[in-house]
Amino acid sequence: MFGSTRLTSGGSSSPGRRRKLKAVLAGGLALGVGATISLAAWNDSEYATGTFTAGSFSIEGSTDDTTYAEHSTSGTAAALAFSTGFDNISPGDVVAAPFAVRLTAATTYDATVTVASATPDLPAFTGLTYGIATVPTFADCSATPTSPTWIVAQGTALDSVAGAVPFNLTQGTPPTTPGAPAYLCFVVTADAALVQGSSVTETWQLLAESV
Known part of the structure; x- marks a missing residue:
């Protein structure tokens, strides 16, 4: 009976502990996905310029x-x-x-x-x-x-x-x-x-x- 009690205590966790563990894993998974998207982003730019010169008049x-x-x-x-x-x-x-x-x-x-x-x-x-x-x-x-x-x-x-x-x-x-x-x-x-x-x-x- 004492052995049965130790087996039950050490071999399984309560529903509250399981929910907490899942929450931590889910958080870690979300962080990993976010980091991957950031590293895969691409950037590119185009620039345009113009020069303006006044005419002459006299x-x-x-x-x-x-x-x-x-x-x-x-x-x-x-x-x-x-x-x-x-x-x-x-x-x-x-x-x-x-x-x-x-x-x-x-x-x-x-x-x-x-x-x-x-x-x-x-x-x-x-x-x-x-x-x-x-x-x-x-x-x-x-x-x-x-x-x-x-x-x-x-x-x-x-x-x-x-x-x-x-x-x-x-x-x-x-x-x-x-x-x-x-x-x-x-x-x-x-x-x-x-x-x-x-x-x-x-x-x-x-x-x-x-x-």
């Missing part, structure tokens, strides 16, 4: 259709060469000056250009009006220009750009060369309000926008 002008330069501020404005009599003008006189404008070499856009401002150094000055036309060639500018397209109407006050019409410029072909010039003709007319001995300096701004 205009330049010439008072003789030969030497071009940039005149980007009112302080560096090109001095127009008006026709004879501009420095001794009287009522009824008309004087004119040509100006060529083009896109610089390496410019990578076309442009639309507008006469953006007209500024007399004496704001209340009277006796002079102006107009600006595009003409086919530099030599076509005169007091009565040849085949003009008026981008600012004749008779406009010195402090006004009312009704200014844009004109177009195209980039050079290839872009490493300057674009074809547009020829402007500035025409100034004296009227009866002009005071003897008076003088005024007028500054025009041509504003180009890329298109």
Whole structure:
């Protein structure tokens, strides 16, 4: 009987012990499966990159259709060469000056250009009006220009750009060369309000926008 009791005690375990053992084995099995999946995982990547470079854009002008330069501020404005009599003008006189404008070499856009401002150094000055036309060639500018397209109407006050019409410029072909010039003709007319001995300096701004 004592032997039977020892055999029963040492040869079998209670249901609680069996459940605990199964729980431990199950936990160990789950850990083993998880480790195997991690070790078998694969990774791969793709990368893409882009480089962006801004274009170039500027205009330049010439008072003789030969030497071009940039005149980007009112302080560096090109001095127009008006026709004879501009420095001794009287009522009824008309004087004119040509100006060529083009896109610089390496410019990578076309442009639309507008006469953006007209500024007399004496704001209340009277006796002079102006107009600006595009003409086919530099030599076509005169007091009565040849085949003009008026981008600012004749008779406009010195402090006004009312009704200014844009004109177009195209980039050079290839872009490493300057674009074809547009020829402007500035025409100034004296009227009866002009005071003897008076003088005024007028500054025009041509504003180009890329298109």
